[in-house]
Amino acid sequence: MSLDVASVRFAYRRNQVLKDVTLSVAEGGFCALLGPNGSGKSTLTKIIARVLAPAGGSVSFGGRDLLASARREHARVVGYVPQSGATPFDQTVREAVLLGRTPHIGLRPTRRDWATVDAAIERLDLSELRDRPLSQLSGGQAQRVLIARALAQQPRVLLLDEPTSALDLRYQIETLQIVRSVTREEGVTALIAIHDLNHAAHFCDQAVLLDGGRVVADGPPAEAFDAAVLSRVYGLDVRVTRGEHGVEVRPAALEPALATGAAGATAATGAAGNGAAAAAFGGGLPAAKPAEPA
Ligand SMILES: Nc1ncnc2c1ncn2[C@@H]1O[C@H](COP(=O)(O)OP(=O)(O)OP(=O)(O)O)[C@@H](O)[C@H]1O
Numbered sequence: 627m628s629l630d631v632a633s634v635r636f637a638y639r640r641n642q643v644l645k646d647v648t649l650s651v652a653e654g655g656f657c658a659l660l661g662p663n664g665s666g667k668s669t670l671t672k673i674i675a676r677v678l679a680p681a682g683g684s685v686s687f688g689g690r691d692l693l694a695s696a697r698r699e700h701a702r703v704v705g706y707v708p709q710s711g712a713t714p715f716d717q718t719v720r721e722a723v724l725l726g727r728t729p730h731i732g733l734r735p736t737r738r739d740w741a742t743v744d745a746a747i748e749r750l751d752l753s754e755l756r757d758r759p760l761s762q763l764s765g766g767q768a769q770r771v772l773i774a775r776a777l778a779q780q781p782r783v784l785l786l787d788e789p790t791s792a793l794d795l796r797y798q799i800e801t802l803q804i805v806r807s808v809t810r811e812e813g814v815t816a817l818i819a820i821h822d823l824n825h826a827a828h829f830c831d832q833a834v835l836l837d838g839g840r841v842v843a844d845g846p847p848a849e850a851f852d853a854a855v856l857s858r859v860y861g862l863d864v865r866v867t868r869g870e871h872g873v874e875v876r877p878a879a880l881e882p883a884l885a886t887g888a889a890g891a892t893a894a895t896g897a898a899g900n901g902a903a904a905a906a907f908g909g910g911l912p913a914a915k916p917a918e919p920a
Pocket residue numbers: 638641643661662663664665666667668669670
């Protein structure tokens with residue numbers, strides 16, 4: 627089984643935003659959807675989530691057409707975490723997460739539905755807030771509610787559109803760990819639009835890079851991250867290093883600062899094998915360290 631996007635095209639009026647996008651994510655895979663602002667990441671996730679209809683192409687999971695199935699059937703397979711979610715009225719956290727159960731609920735929620743809701747709330751560390759109205763949450767808390775809602779849906783395919791953009795460092799990492807464990811342990815197939823290349827490299831098994839609505843790289847991050855391609859796509863000279871901590875990307879402009887003064891000690895620490903300081907800066911591995919194959 628796999629999530630297959632084939633030759634998808636989409637335009638907002640005359641603005642061709644997706645031009646023949648094809649990608650495939652294996653069942654249980656965790657795929658990062660990368661690319662600069664405006665490259666088409668959100669548009670593609672919205673098409674798979676059926677918020678938008680493509681002008682051409684197909685989207686299927688396990689060979690089943692996701693764009694033609696009944697809405698309820700689609701919602702049982704695909705969970706979607708939008709960049710931000712408007713709520714029509716002032717729900718509590720628990721009520722909002724219960725919405726994720728909608729495709730599974732008959733006349734009314736069962737005890738099992740509520741148990742699933744409470745498990746998702748706990749997983750996203752929202753238990754203390756579960757009776758709080760959404761209007762009284764911070765941006766990051768509200769973002770975690772959207773993720774909990776999607777997990778409560780128990781989908782086979784999980785789409786996340788920049789789910790960590792409002793989260794502090796702890797919750798960024800925890801959220802990515804949760805998504806990774808959902809893929810590993812429950813076989814859910816996840817596609818995440820994300821800007822942080824190093825988080826993508828660390829947590830995801832696949833990286834798809836969009837540029838101007840086209841796929842320009844696709845593969846395991848260690849293979850897909852090419853300095854020349856990334857530099858061209860982002861319009862910024864970057865370095866890619868491959869070492870014991872995996873692949874890392876950092877802007878070349880930051881290298882002189884790292885090589886002098888106190889930062890020099892950071893590089894030396896990295897050389898000794900402690901990558902923590904290096905990772906915090908998305909780089910910091912010593913320039914002398916030879917590139918290694920993934
Ligand atoms: N509702 C809309 N109407 C018209 N154009 C839109 C609309 N939404 C997005 N676009 C345009 O489509 C292109 C792709 O946008 P999209 O949001 O898919 O990019 P993205 O890669 O997700 O960007 P970002 O990283 O900034 O979130 C952009 O040029 C954007 O201006």
